[in-house]
Amino acid sequence: MTEAKSPRAVRRGRIFPEIQWTENHKAQWKAERQAFKERCQSIFEQVQPQFIKTHYNWYMAVEPESEKYFIDQDALVVADKAHEEYPNAKLHVFCINETGVCGRI
Numbered sequence: 787m788t789e790a791k792s793p794r795a796v797r798r799g800r801i802f803p804e805i806q807w808t809e810n811h812k813a814q815w816k817a818e819r820q821a822f823k824e825r826c827q828s829i830f831e832q833v834q835p836q837f838i839k840t841h842y843n844w845y846m847a848v849e850p851e852s853e854k855y856f857i858d859q860d861a862l863v864v865a866d867k868a869h870e871e872y873p874n875a876k877l878h879v880f881c882i883n884e885t886g887v888c889g890r891i
Contacts, residue, residue: 825850826878830886837882845888847877861888 807815826848833855837846845861847868848854854871858864861879868877881888 822850822876823878826880827886829853829855830878830880834882834886838884841882844882846880846882848880849875849877851875857882 829848829850830846837857841857844857844859845864847856847864849868849872852872856864856867858867865877865879879888880886
């Protein structure tokens with residue numbers, strides 16, 4: 787027996803081809819992300835030494851506008867805590883360790 791082939795045509799390409807970012811727009815977006823990360827990183831580096839001994843491998847969410855941070859053992863819980871107080875704010879989550887990076891290679 788042979789299997790019947792699907793009459794569907796294979797579509798290749800972008801879902802929304804009319805939405806195209808220019809290289810300038812991509813560079814601006816990357817620069818904004820990097821500036822945001824640096825603002826959060828400076829706050830994290832200020833408080834990291836006092837928490838690294840007592841809260842090692844816990845998570846810290848930083849909201850850079852208010853310079854407020856939230857700490858918990860679970861990354862999702864810490865993000866929820868931060869979003870409860872600042873519902874529309876952008877956050878950056880760090881792991882309280884030597885590098886601040888979450889996860890493993």
